[in-house]
Amino acid sequence: MASQAAKRVLVVAGMYFQRIGNGSGTGASTARLFAKNGYSVALIARGGDFVNNLATEINSSGGQAAPFTVPSYTHDGITSAWDAIHQRFPKPEYAIRAALFNVGYGVWKPFLDITPQEVQESLNTNVAAAFSFSRGAILAFKDNDIEEPNGKRGALIFTGATASTRGNVLTSAFAAAKFGTRALSQSLAKEFNKQNIHVAHLSRLIVQVKPRPPDQQESLTLRSDWSPIASQL
Numbered sequence: 001m002a003s004q005a006a007k008r009v010l011v012v013a014g015m016y017f018q019r020i021g022n023g024s025g026t027g028a029s030t031a032r033l034f035a036k037n038g039y040s041v042a043l044i045a046r047g048g049d050f051v052n053n054l055a056t057e058i059n060s061s062g063g064q065a066a067p068f069t070v071p072s073y074t075h076d077g078i079t080s081a082w083d084a085i086h087q088r089f090p091k092p093e094y095a096i097r098a099a100l101f102n103v104g105y106g107v108w109k110p111f112l113d114i115t116p117q118e119v120q121e122s123l124n125t126n127v128a129a130a131f132s133f134s135r136g137a138i139l140a141f142k143d144n145d146i147e148e149p150n151g152k153r154g155a156l157i158f159t160g161a162t163a164s165t166r167g168n169v170l171t172s173a174f175a176a177a178k179f180g181t182r183a184l185s186q187s188l189a190k191e192f193n194k195q196n197i198h199v200a201h202l203s204r205l206i207v208q209v210k211p212r213p214p215d216q217q218e219s220l221t222l223r224s225d226w227s228p229i230a231s232q233l
């Protein structure tokens with residue numbers, strides 16, 4: 001069982017903000033913020049230079065990061081990534097304390113233009129991949145001891161969107177899947193709360209990480225910042 005003295009690890013899946021492509025997306029920003037706050041960060045992505053460059057950037061600014069590439073977000077791909085992360089960040093030196101599922105596949109189209117392939121891809125990426133990632137996170141957390149003062153073994157967080165709670169005219173395939181991700185998070189929060197595992201589903205607005213003034217210490221105990229949100233689940 002991982003002890004209090006172990007170095008804390010954050011695992012993030014989904015790194016690259018496709019519409020901007022400059023590293024300002026939620027996954028990369030969260031990895032940078034946690035690294036600055038002393039976490040080692042494991043970066044799961046489908047490859048490309050971006051994730052390698054992000055790991056290099058974090059390492060060269062005093063943090064600790066490692067990329068884990070997957071060919072796609074299939075169950076086997078995600079499970080292999082978790083295996084590799086355990087090898088790279090083994091117990092008792094490290095403890096995986098936080099995991100962010102930031103993968104998302106958006107479809108914004110009128111209902112009659114949406115193809116069966118897009119429906120499948122949306123469900124695979126937003127729902128099935130979230131199940132696989134969650135399995136890896138829950139298994140890792142179950143093996144941790146309870147961390148004080150937050151009283152948790154670990155925190156699993158999902159990046160939501162407006163479409164997670166509200167369908168709209170162009171979002172049938174996207175919202176149906178994003179509702180599914182939120183339903184998963186709500187179920188996990190209820191199932192694993194009694195095992196001291198924290199599960200939160202956050203809106204984009206809440207996840208967006210902004211630097212605080214230098215005189216204010218960034219508090220990343222997770223639970224103190226995010227438990228009020230989880231309690232709304």
Ligand SMILES: NC(=O)c1ccc[n+]([C@@H]2O[C@H](COP(=O)([O-])OP(=O)(O)OC[C@H]3O[C@@H](n4cnc5c(N)ncnc54)[C@H](OP(=O)(O)O)[C@@H]3O)[C@@H](O)[C@H]2O)c1
Nearest residue numbers: 014015016017018025026045046103104105159160161204
């Ligand atoms: N951008 C927004 O305005 C906005 C607003 C509200 C909520 N969100 C949510 O915030 C999260 C992050 O979004 P983002 O805008 O920062 O980035 P994004 O471009 O939506 O993608 C997030 C990640 O999802 C993976 N991904 C994208 N398309 C995929 C596909 N077709 N198949 C498999 N994986 C795919 C990518 O992983 P790789 O790193 O492996 O390429 C990417 O890093 C998502 O859950 C999104 O729904 C975004």
